[in-house]
Amino acid sequence: MTLLRTITATLMLGCLIALGAGNALALDAASPQQAPDELRALAADSYAAKARAIKDLVASQAPRTRVWLQALLDGKLQRLEDDGRFVIVTDNRGRDWTVIDAVDDAPLGEVSRRRIDRITINNALRNQLRSAMAILDLDADDPAERLASADRLIGEVDADLAEPLAARLDAESDGDVRAKLAQALALYRLQSGDAAQIDAAIDTLSGSLNPTVRAALAQVARGDGEAAEAARQALAGIEQALRLNHAAETLYFGLSLGSVLVLAAIGLAITFGVMGVINMAHGELIMLGAYTTWMLQQLLPGQPGLALILAIPAGFLVSALVGVIIERSVIRFLKGRPLETLLATFGVSLILQQLVRTVISPLNRTVVTPEWMSGSLVVNEALSLTLNRLYVLGFALVVFAALMLVMRRTRLGLEVRAVTQNRTMARAMGIHATRVDILTFALGSGVAGLAGVALSQLTNVGPNLGQNYIIDSFMVVVFGGVGNLWGTLVAGMSLGVINQVIEPWAGAVLAKVIVLVFIILFIQKRPRGLFPQKGRAAEG
């Protein structure tokens, strides 16, 4: 070992000579400061000595303790071979590493990595470091930070930590942090062997959703006696709470999937349901909305959030425009021939797909999720809701509400309904039926574009994006009852939830098959969907 070191050192020396003194000059810029003893102790040879050093460091309450511990944990606290100065590596790419002084953060420029001695740690030390830092973090001012560090302590408390933690618990003012700390302590006391303490611990731990807590309780529950019985009861309660949380999660995923379905289908509910036009290219209009998002992100590099927000009107306009072109060039010649419309628009969908493949790429494009949309909303330890899905869910509801407003409260909505019910009569009353057709189709297509913008945050953007949603969208519209926007909402949401409920035991593909078969059977039973239109209007 020593031999090896000598060889390495000799080699390094050689290198140093070869490299010249250029690098060394930078080091002379600041005069070496005497490193504190605590810091030097960390560079001890044995892990046991390092462990003691960490403990001493924490006890010393030196001002930079937190920084050193973190650097040590990350493997960035290192020592220069030349002068024994402690440094923190800030950039370890390449041959020369950028370092700063560990004591006063003074920048020391670049140093050849061969001249830096790493202070190595092992897993036991890593754990020790984490809990040590957790204790330190408990002194943070921000309650959220304190809560996070308390959370890290769960399962990490040992005999040494227990005492200061108990004292810290009494001093804590925030309720959530207190509860967490109490759990961390209780988990330790669970193993203490003292019956009274175990009882109290189980009492504290019951209701916790932390998996470590559950494992510990399960271990106690396997034994005999009162404590085991109490643990079993606590576990049963936890299982119950977990089931509830799991159900809530399934519901959330279901509603999320449902919101996607609603977004994809709601435009169709307008063109198909209100105008009676079967637009098989609807999926491609969704795809265009997604590609608009991607395009805007390419145009505004580094500002994915802004691009995404701009994509909402842009996606709407692009898809609406393409929709109008389809209406004017194809659909208007096929009025009253729904099956032919279906075939023609299918042709259009093929052309649009191939166009994207040729002009952009046949490969999927990644749309960046802006920072404020990534991450998740943590409800409790067993349930966290991903933010992007939450945003899409909200977006779907907003789009739906806006559409309802347009159809119910605006002149356009009134004219659309008039033209739908009696075209000739509406024209006789001075409504420009052709203009209404164009506007309605533009609206439906534009909403497809909005769906595309939202979908770009959840899935890959590719030429087949639309194809994947077209059948589902039609199913949603038909299931909900053609011509009924509320029906589309209810149908989309319930199909989403049904799918998520089946998925765990059937698998994703089979779940989809089951849902499709279910809808096919449902339509046989109620051909007009969940919320049928009745009477004369339905006969047409």
Next chain:
Amino acid sequence: MNWFLKPATERSTQCFVGVLIVALAVVCVLNLALPAANPLHVSTYTVALLGKYLCYALLAVAVDLVWGYLGILSLGHGAFFALGGYAMGMYLMRQIGDRGVYGDPVLPDFMVFLNWDHLPWYWQGFDMAGFAFLMVLLAPGLLALVFGFLAFRSRVTGVYLSIITQALTFALMLAFFRNEMGFGGNNGLTDFKELLGFPISADGTRLGLFLASGVALGLGYWLCRAIVASKLGRVCVASRDAEARVRFIGYRVERVQLFVFVVSAMLAGVAGALYVPQVGIINPSQFSPLFSIEIVVWVALGGRATLYGAVIGAILVNYAKTVFTGVMPDAWLFALGGLFVVCTVLLPRGLAGLMQWRRNASRHDERTTEATA
């Protein structure tokens, strides 16, 4: 006169059968009698390709029967075609015996690969040609019967029916993609060795399959003509145009629809069964909604409600596809998409309609000249 013999008196059927027989004979002669070096020689590869077109033509006739005469636009006929194909494929898989990669005397390779230790119940019997060929008819027929019974009973027609037939074939595609279904998953069934004891890739077998496809097309066409020419055919047309009226004069429209739908599905199954040994593979992509809707455009191009138009359309489009995908594959989807639009907007009655229109126009000219004379 017996209803089935009626097409014999129709000029269009006489023409069709005549042309078909001549075409089959010519291909046979050009394949067998001419040496390979002769420019007019039809290679075995071409024979298989033509055989494939004939299967597609039969499939198109089946679709035209329900779409053209019954007014039911099925966007799921590919499913019946594929089911017939799978029934045939299962028979061919069982014929491989122990010549597979893993050499298992009973289990097909993919089952050995999935560590299955016995044949699933629905694979039983497919080692017998008779049973397998019966299933070629029964599997699609049964699906059509159940689906049609439910759909027509509740009067699901028009675009609704189109959409749910599409959902049906989509659901089947997803299901067949799963390995657990026991139909080879993604890869489907392939590596066939022999059919009825004949090596599957031998020239003679290829020609035989081509002829069988031709005969099947002829018989299928004949059967459809016979149905169309019967009183039932007129009921079909009547219910296509005024379904409620047909009910009010006492016909059970849903049963008429069901009968014709099932017949059509079985024809599609036969087409699929003949297709599989000629292309050597059947996989779930045959269930894809795109394929099913492509069939419809063959019929639309040829001209619906003519039957012969469906045959012309199927052969033309597929020939174009072969050419396009060979020369410029990227352009094929543009061409196909454009074809959909052109057929529906500019050629609502297809090529057959175009021919009829010209014939009528010339007849009209004659009449006006007579009148003026």
Next chain:
Amino acid sequence: MSILQSLADRERVFDFLIPDASPVDVRHGPILYLEDVSVSFDGFKAIDDLNLTIDDGELRCIIGPNGAGKTTMMDIITGKTRPDRGQVWFGSRHNLLTMNEPEIATLGIGRKFQKPTVFEALGVFENLELAMSADKRVLPTLTARLSGAARDRIDEVLSLIGLDAQRRRPAGILSHGQKQWLEIGMLLMQRPRLLLVDEPVAGMTEQEMERTGELLTSLAGKQSVVVVEHDMGFVRSIARKVTVLHQGSVLAEGSMDQVSSDPRVVEVYLGEEA
């Protein structure tokens, strides 16, 4: 023999007009009996506690303003629409609410639609052939052959409705009035016990109307006929008994004179015309 002459000959009984032996039990008088029938669409009561009795062999005209529920009533009788409640009986044996359209049609109720619906792609002759009473199940229809007697029957109706010359023409190219007649002809081919005729003279010339009136009155007696019509002159010319529908229920019933002097009727309907 011209059509008018043949129609004028009231004593003549066309063989196709002789009803098939039908199981319909009319010993107790009425052939059609509606009791307390109600149906609503999205909260709108199209038919509200409707009571109606048609006697065997009767010719009844039903009038009423738009939206009075005339067409809905026909839909209920022929099985197209199911009422929310109430009873509909054909004779005293057949509960129509348990049957579907083809069963009701086979039982002997024929219907002519408000908008003439004939099979436009088929020839005039074929239209009548399809309507002709026969075994209408699938396989018998597939193998059906046209017998000489059936051909004669079709010929007879063809000349009766004056479409002999158009027998090979597609029904789609007929004039509006001719379509109306073709549809009446199809009704006759069915040999129904009860004919429901919705606006038979809409779009007809005076002369055509007259012929239609004569045909309908000639049918009454052997068959029961219910005519829904807007044209007051036509109703007055054929009606023996008139029922006025208003807002889904019977407002008045009686002879044309009685009805037209009823102040309520005058108010809701005839008032506008008077």
